[in-house]
Amino acid sequence: MAVSAIIGGVSSIAGGLFGSSAAKKAAAAAAREKRRLQGKLNRLEKNRQEVINPYEDVKSLSSMITNPFANLGVATGAAEIKIEEADISLANSLDTIRATGASAGGATALAQAALRSKKGVAASIEQQEKSNEDKAAAGEQQMQRAKMAEEQRIQSAEAAGKQFVFGATESREQGAIDRTYGELQAVSGAQAQAKADQTGAMTGMFGSLASIGGSLLKQ
């Protein structure tokens, strides 16, 4: 009653005015909420932190992998000593034979023994060389395997890194952005509804306006 008296006109106008003002207040609140969410969304999008790939600095260590058997030396020094020893032994034996007047047949036998000894040395060197080649080949094979394993490690680290970046981006900012965007959509709906309520309230009042408009002509 008091409110109708304040506004004047017919009582339905006062009621309509308060209905309309409530709708206007709701529309203004929705507009403010929309601005707030838009500001928040902008900040979230603008300051989206760069997702760091924790595997980014993984480096291939394959260059450090070498074949330790690649350049194995053959122990020729020992072989040379053995040959020298055989030669010295032969010379000493020849000197002894010469001094004691032994037969030439003995000397021949000794020379043959020395030759056998030298052949043995040659065979030992050949054996060492063969062993080294085998070791080098085995080392090479091992090195290839290690290099391949290292490359595989790098590849899977890179793939894991890409997966991490994708996953982290998806789950972190996008969640907040999507949620805020959803709220923004909802508040836009609320704003539209408030405006519709406002229009409805005003339309109701305009029916009562006839009393005011009509009075213009009657007086």
Added chain:
Amino acid sequence: MEKNLNKNLFLQQFNESDAIAYNKDFTSGISDYNFQLLDNAYRNTGRVYAKLKLAIDSNRCQEETCAYELAEIKHLQEAPQLSLDFLSSLIAELSVTGDPNFDLNNDSKYTIANSIISAKPGFSKSDGYNVYLDLLQDGAQQIVFIGPAFEEPLVINNTALNALAESNTSLVAPTPDINKDMLRLLTEVGIFSPDMVGENGELTAGAKITEEYVIMNPDGTPDYEIIDIGNGKGRNILKYDLDKIEKKVTPFINAEVAGLLSSEQDAVAAWNVYISKGTSVEEDDQMAQNANAGDTSWSYTEDLPLMQDKKVLFEKKYKEYFMNNYLKQFTTNQLPTVQADAAVFDLAEAKKAKAQKFIDDNNL
């Protein structure tokens, strides 16, 4: 500024109290709210309209083109709709002064105007108040409030009010519902798992920060803090990596602040009512009305638009308010999730066991 604040505070308390109901002078007197805004505004318009119409019909206009008369008729025809639109906008603006978290730093003239327009006891014609709606010559309209509580008449023009509405600002700054905003923010900062959020969009009663933020021992078990609960008994509580939590939540808080600052007058209201003094939610609840910033409050007339230093300060204090009033409860006195570790135990024995473990771990 302080005078305005006190006036608003008095009006708020006066309107909310029943004091006037016990005032015999008031109850025995007449309360006349018969302001009749529309009736008074349109009282003579019929005659004016008729004169204008007659002048046009009988070729007795001021000028040959009847431009003046035609314009006046147009104004009169549009006036009723304008009046209703103006009044409804004004009522919507003024009603903010009655909101529970209204910022008392808003101009108290609007609180008085709202008391008149909503027929509050003590603001009737009998109490010396009046309000007029004037239809101006240029087609605009103005409302004038007068009365004992006004130092000078309060005049509001409909074109000014429309301009404010068009630019998304307001006569009276509404205060954002910080409690609602912060409860929602809790669910967004990424330290609670999604299953801890209830259907109402808020955290459930038993919500706990995810284990990712719990400080662990090298062996993967939680590094508990032991608290003394009296009578020689103790309990384990979880310890949280607060630096990690802060790093995680800060970008989300900053985004929230950026959203608030998109309406700076709302941010000023939030500052004055909640943020500035850093009061606790309990303190706010205990008070008759929300805390106001008092001498640290920001003025709508002097501090808007907000300078950069104030925005930075707002962000800092908003974060503190959130951390202290909303997040802290989840990082303090949290019992272990492992049932066995959550039991009450003898403090002396626990201390002995801890010392023994240290000796064993370090081969002492």
